[in-house]
Amino acid sequence: MEYQSRKLRFILHCAIFAALTAILAQIEIPLPLVPISGQTLAVGITATILGSRKGAVAMVCYAAIGAVGLPVFAGFSGGLQVLVGPTGGYIVGFIVAAYCIGLILEKSKFTVPMAMVANTVGMVIILIFGTIQLKFVVDLEWNKALALGVYPFIIVGLIKAFLASWIGMTVRNRLIKAKLSILSSKNVA
Template identity: 75%
Template structure:
């Protein structure tokens, strides 16, 4: 990868970290964990950037939030968010982006495969988030699932579909514009 491609990759990572920060502000408050647009952004990021760059973009997002910039849901930022009840979801975004992108790199960048990959990604995010929620809030597993998983399944599937459709559409256009690599075995 030459210097120009490296720079383009870093710019793309930054753009998708910013998109995640913007969509994080679209939220429906719930008692412990809000429904937000973050997971929609994570799915789109993984589709467009692939596993490595998608995960790097989510590392950037988590890092700028941890540094105190108000990029998490409800314009929150700081380490207290990452170690708090909702921090597991944010940490899970890194694994989610990597696995979602990897599934597509190993199969095909199509809407049906992106939907499968995003559904797997949703489960990864919910797993990370619920585990941290359970321990930080000292909840029984049933209460953790009731607060950290059940409210998000239906809306998560809707966001998985939207991320798949938007992500594949954006990816195709970026490939046509030569802004990302056209490779079924690895994005950007």
């Protein structure tokens, strides 16, 4: 019975944060190929609160529900064509970034400065995955891919890394203080 309860909580926590990502994805500033959206903020918040494993699973859930066609990606888009299109690399990067952000925090101390470092690393991972796919799908030279897929997002990305760190650690600390099971070390897949 306890196993079933832990498994259900694990699924619910991942689903809640996948939904948060879908909601924040709709906050968008359009740019030529790749919009600025709240998705990356959600990735950082998710990983900072849930950690590596749950954070990555939440992002897999988010990518999967978008891949089957639900309009959860930026601009209320969805479908497999988004994942294989010019911006799909960023979404794949969310999974890797969430895992790495959580892992960095699990291996160090859960503090806002450490969360800022972890979320900055996560931002870089997302930009790398996104730019590589953008370059090959649109058939761009590297300098053009960087100009479209990285440079416009550096300042905004650092701001989002700070916000994700601050929000994530604030929520995480309140959950710990309230002794809520969302941060249980007994994760179940």
